[in-house]
Amino acid sequence: DVKVTQSSRYLVKRTGEKVFLECVQDMDHENMFWYRQDPGLGLRLIYFSYDVKMKEKGDIPEGYSVSREKKERFSLILESASTNQTSMYLCASSPDRPRGTDTQYFGPGTRLTVL
Amino acid sequence: GDSVTQMEGPVTLSEEAFLTINCTYTATGYPSLFWYVQYPGEGLQLLLKATKADDKGSNKGFEATYRKETTSFHLEKGSVQVSDSAVYFCASFEAAGNKLTFGGGTRVLVKP
Numbered sequence: 001d002v003k004v005t006q007s008s009r010y011l012v013k014r015t016g017e018k019v020f021l022e023c024v025q026d027m028d029h030e031n032m033f034w035y036r037q038d039p040g041l042g043l044r045l046i047y048f049s050y051d052v053k054m055k056e057k058g059d060i061p062e063g064y065s066v067s068r069e070k071k072e073r074f075s076l077i078l079e080s081a082s083t084n085q086t087s088m089y090l091c092a093s094s095p096d097r098p099r100g101t102d103t104q105y106f107g108p109g110t111r112l113t114v115l
Numbered sequence: 116g117d118s119v120t121q122m123e124g125p126v127t128l129s130e131e132a133f134l135t136i137n138c139t140y141t142a143t144g145y146p147s148l149f150w151y152v153q154y155p156g157e158g159l160q161l162l163l164k165a166t167k168a169d170d171k172g173s174n175k176g177f178e179a180t181y182r183k184e185t186t187s188f189h190l191e192k193g194s195v196q197v198s199d200s201a202v203y204f205c206a207s208f209e210a211a212g213n214k215l216t217f218g219g220g221t222r223v224l225v226k227p
Contacts, residue, residue: 004158040123042204042217043159058214090158104215106151106158 003027004107006091011112019078021110023091030096032074033104034058034066037088049074050096081114088112117142121205121218128195128225136190136221138179138205146209148172148181148188153202153220162190162203195225 007022025032031050035043035058045058047066055066063085067075074093078085088111092104121138128134140146147166151159163172168183179190188205205218 040219042119042219043215044217045214048214092159103149103161103164104159106160108156108158 004091004093004105006089006107006110008110009108011110013081013112013114015082015114017078017081017114019081019112019114021076021078021089021091021112023074023076023093023107024072025074025091025093025105026072027093027095027105028071029093029105030071031094031104032068033092033094034064034074034076035090035092036060037090037109043090046076081112083114086112086114117146117207117209117216119205119207119216119218121203121221123219124202124222126221126223128223130197130225130227131194132225134190134192134195134199134223136203136205136223138188138190138218140186140188140205140207140216142186142207142209144209145183146207148179149206149208149215150177150179150188150190151204151206151217153204155201159204195223197225197227199223200225 004025033048034046049068065077090109091107094104118141149164150162152162153159163174165172165181171180177192202220204220
């Protein structure tokens with residue numbers, strides 16, 4: 001079974017702090033994604049990566065950056081957390097068939113609260 | 116750009132009732148369509164998918180048919196169980212856009 005793990009289930013940070021959210025997948029998938037989930041808005045793509053050291057902006061990249069130094073790990077970074085970044089963050093991965101058309105496998109999510 | 120619209124919840128049903136969740140999409144081409152489910156406290160899991168017009172996806176008693184003429188992919192289940200209580204997301208993928216687009220999610224609560 002594909003497993004996608006996220007470093008924390010719950011996280012509480014203060015405004016202005018630098019926040020790292022880590023995601024690891026164990027199926028050698030090329031593609032990895034970061035989404036945020038907010039009530040009524042569904043999932044919105046923040047950043048994605050199709051290869052090591054490669055990243056592309058999604059729909060809402062402002063205030064975020066990412067790092068992919070190893071194939072299995074994709075980190076989301078909030079350089080200076082703000083209260084409007086309080087949300088559920090979901091990581092996903094997928095194999096490299098025609099990009100993105102195959103199933104995406106999701107982690108359990110990290111619920112981040114910024115005070 | 117692409118968009119996915121699904122009915123707002125919550126949808127509250129009794130056990131063994133019939134469930135329908137409507138989903139429509141807009142796209143310039145012919146996207147692949149998905150239903151994902153999120154059980155309480157968990158991440159999303161793929162429930163079913165369809166990759167071309169008139170395809171029917173099915174899994175765990177759920178079904179959805181890709182209707183190009185109405186740009187819809189409605190989810191149905193004939194007899195729901197309490198364990199079907201979850202949030203359901205419709206999503207589309209179009210190669211030109213190269214990403215999944217999700218609807219807002221529909222919370223379903225099944226009461227015994």
